Amino acid sequence: MSAVGYTHAEPDWVHGHPHEPNPAPPSDDVTITLTLPGGQAQRLTVETLQSLPFTTVPDCTIVSTGHGASGPFTFGGVTLQALLSAFLPVDANWQFVDVVSGDGFGARLQREEVLDDAGGRPVLLAYMLDGAALSREAGLVRLIAPIETDDALKQVKWVAQIVVK
Ligand SMILES: Nc1nc2c(c(=O)[nH]1)N[C@H]1C(S)=C(S)[C@@H](COP(=O)(O)O)O[C@H]1N2
Ligand SMILES: [Mo]
16 A cells, blocks of 8 residues: 555555564655545645644653664654644544555554543654654654554654544
8 A cells, every 4th residue: 555545445554564664764755745534635844843832752662563662762743633723623523543654654543542632642743853853764754652652553654644534
């Protein structure tokens, strides 16, 4: 499945994923397409993300079964909740958000996990790591779900599409 070919049918990573993490970024393009429940699409850049409230979450560990853990890191960026509240009508009806990378890796987040502050550990679209811009290798813009500590299935690097449904 490629992100470009992402349709609104259920993606294969909802039930599993290709577990070897991809070390190579698909491209330098940081443009993110946000698709709203009505189908309207919007192009977002890192500058768009930077214009929204900045949140940091310390002590984040990227944990992977089979190939070790890294961290702890302090990730910085905009919460997914803040991003959605900037672009979604207040009365929008939605259940989940798919966050998909340029290399076709993705995670589905339920509305409750997006809206939950989780004691200061909310889901983030991170563009900073330990005070510096996220490198191309580290994902450029990366979904960080700080409370996922047993796996890294939601820690999506090279975010290319955000689809609200
Ligand atoms: N875009 C993208 N994000 C991804 C993956 C991937 O293959 N592509 N692999 C996931 C998996 S399975 C793991 S273990 C971690 C690895 O993160 P790291 O490269 O920072 O160690 O990234 C996650 N995010
Ligand atoms: Mo993994």
